[in-house]
Amino acid sequence: MIIKNTISSFVTAWKGLALTLKHFLAAGKKRQTLDVKKDNYFAEQEGIVTVQYPKEKIPIPEVGRYQLHVEIDDCIVCDLCAKICPVDCIEIESIKGTGPLGQTSDGTVKRLHAAKFDIDMAKCLYCGLCTVVCPTECITMTNQYDRTVTNVAELTYKFSDMTPEEAEEKRQELAKQQAEKQAAKEAAMKAKKGE
Incomplete structure (x- = not known):
């Protein structure tokens, strides 16, 4: 039972580490800031996802409700x-x-x-x-x-x-x-x- 739990722990840790490494290696590829009206707005799944605010800003939708x-x-x-x-x-x-x-x-x-x-x-x-x-x-x-x-x-x-x-x-x-x-x-x- 202890061996099974230990193996399961290592497998879970490896999956988490693999996901982290995948994102770390993809960080060199930068996402393009797209207008929300474009058809492929949600299609881009690779690259850095953080917007470098205030140098970069996400386009504001026309129907946005703000200040x-x-x-x-x-x-x-x-x-x-x-x-x-x-x-x-x-x-x-x-x-x-x-x-x-x-x-x-x-x-x-x-x-x-x-x-x-x-x-x-x-x-x-x-x-x-x-x-x-x-x-x-x-x-x-x-x-x-x-x-x-x-x-x-x-x-x-x-x-x-x-x-x-x-x-x-x-x-x-x-x-x-x-x-x-x-x-x-x-x-x-x-x-x-x-x-």
Whole structure:
């Protein structure tokens, strides 16, 4: 029994060593970087398989889903992307405007300020659901996949261009407008009761 186990151990070790030697000897032959659209993309089985990144890069498929980008000028702050996100990596804070704020590139009227629009790419699943529900198509997936950082906090991308001071100013403008409307409403009620 011991002799049989010893022979089996040597045979197993020899098979592993033979496979290692096969790959070691084939390492002199370098694989060609092929486009994923080519028919023989998966046919090449010999040679070095490691891509020498960043000097060499694998071609990116057109349908690849990578880093998110938000064109904040086209955002109507509808919050649909944050609601559909399965991992809650999108944080949005909106402030109601005192009137129309302009238009997006597709002609949609903007009525909300984006005080905060943050995406935590460390949490992102790259599912693309946020890009599908966006009515103005302001959130898109780019072809950039390498944004290497040394601090995880740097993976939270802030797309809002509004400073905290500007956000507070917009909140005060809204509160003032609402107070004026309430005062006018109360004055109208008093005038109606006085008749």
